[in-house]
Amino acid sequence: MKRAFAALSLFGLVLAQEAHRVAITHPFSPVNRETNFLLVWVLVFSVLIFGVVAGALAYITWKFRAHPGQQGEPPQIHGNDRLEVIWTLIPVAIILVLFGLTARALIQVNQPIPGAMKVEVTGYQFWWDFNYPELGFRNSNELILPVGVPVELEVTSKDVIHSFWVPGLVGKQDAIPGQKTRIRFVAENPGNYYGFCAELCGPSHARMLFRVLVVPKEAFDRFVEAAKGYTPPVADARGQEVFQQNCMACHSVQGKMPPAVIGPELAFLGNRVSLAAGIVDHTPENLKAWIKDPAAMKPGTKMPGFPQLSEEDLDALVRYLEGLKVEGLDFKALPKF
Numbered sequence: 001m002k003r004a005f006a007a008l009s010l011f012g013l014v015l016a017q018e019a020h021r022v023a024i025t026h027p028f029s030p031v032n033r034e035t036n037f038l039l040v041w042v043l044v045f046s047v048l049i050f051g052v053v054a055g056a057l058a059y060i061t062w063k064f065r066a067h068p069g070q071q072g073e074p075p076q077i078h079g080n081d082r083l084e085v086i087w088t089l090i091p092v093a094i095i096l097v098l099f100g101l102t103a104r105a106l107i108q109v110n111q112p113i114p115g116a117m118k119v120e121v122t123g124y125q126f127w128w129d130f131n132y133p134e135l136g137f138r139n140s141n142e143l144i145l146p147v148g149v150p151v152e153l154e155v156t157s158k159d160v161i162h163s164f165w166v167p168g169l170v171g172k173q174d175a176i177p178g179q180k181t182r183i184r185f186v187a188e189n190p191g192n193y194y195g196f197c198a199e200l201c202g203p204s205h206a207r208m209l210f211r212v213l214v215v216p217k218e219a220f221d222r223f224v225e226a227a228k229g230y231t232p233p234v235a236d237a238r239g240q241e242v243f244q245q246n247c248m249a250c251h252s253v254q255g256k257m258p259p260a261v262i263g264p265e266l267a268f269l270g271n272r273v274s275l276a277a278g279i280v281d282h283t284p285e286n287l288k289a290w291i292k293d294p295a296a297m298k299p300g301t302k303m304p305g306f307p308q309l310s311e312e313d314l315d316a317l318v319r320y321l322e323g324l325k326v327e328g329l330d331f332k333a334l335p336k337f
């Protein structure tokens, strides 16, 4: 009993801590406030209907129960026009109100925002790619956005159906192969927002996360400038060699969309707050562990392991990868949502 209670309170604790990440009760964009408004009203009606129906049922069951000494069937009643009209009209009125609220929210949420910044979002098993066609750069697994600027995401997939969801900001929006779906929103507060794939897409669906890093406009502009003129720094010459021999077939470090994308863009890896589609914090140790044996961290991943690399080569490679960054930006300081 004690143990069950302890487990339960631990569960509660975890929920309380995780709630902030997942709850859409902390809306940080107008789109989410709109969906929240709808959610609350649908909930209010549901609770009211449940209360009235369950209450009536309980009352009637109690009131018309068999009394001691009662014999045979009670009087049988057939039809009551007034009652039937009432219980048809009330649900129709409720449905009409909910329809109105839903239509309002849908129109609001789907409205094109003129001059919105475009980002192409592509889902892969089990990671996300973010390409900025107008700004001429690309990043994977971490979507960097400026505060207060409207964005339009063009969401698609290169393999199976995924779904793009950032509980604090926007979504969900399905990522469907061969099709482009759009979502628009404005992020109003700086932060490191958790994102999820919300459509079962394979063995590591639950490990297909991402981050949205919302930064002040000035920091974003600095990043864009640096990304445009980016030449990948070479922090370790041996590391670069190892990279070119083993990794370049799948990974780019240029920060631009290569013709055929196989793996995530590694151009700004040094600036990342997370690794492997948001599943672990970005540390040199996690990076090394990932390269050695990605499948240990993410079953079913499309990246092969590199157990054959010597410790020296691995360390050189990690130094090289950590050096791939834009100087003067610290995304790790952003508050987490």
Ligand code: HEC
Residues within 6 Å of the ligand: 125, 126, 127, 140, 141, 243, 246, 247, 248, 249, 250, 251, 262, 263, 264, 265, 266, 274, 275, 276, 277, 278, 287, 290, 291, 298, 301, 302, 303, 304, 306, 317
């Ligand atoms: C056959 C193609 C392929 C090769 C070769 C390959 N990778 Fe990968 N890599 C991938 C794919 C696909 C992913 C995405 C895995 C996932 O998240 O499921 C990935 C993910 C990564 C990540 C995590 C990226 C992120 O955004 O967090 C790193 C780091 C990485 N690879 C480094 C390397 C290094 C270093 C090498 C060479 C030693 C290498 N990869 C070789 C395909 C490859």
Ligand SMILES: [Cu+2]
Residues within 6 Å of the ligand: 123, 124, 126, 161, 162, 163, 197, 198, 199, 200, 201, 205, 208
């Ligand atoms: Cu997915």
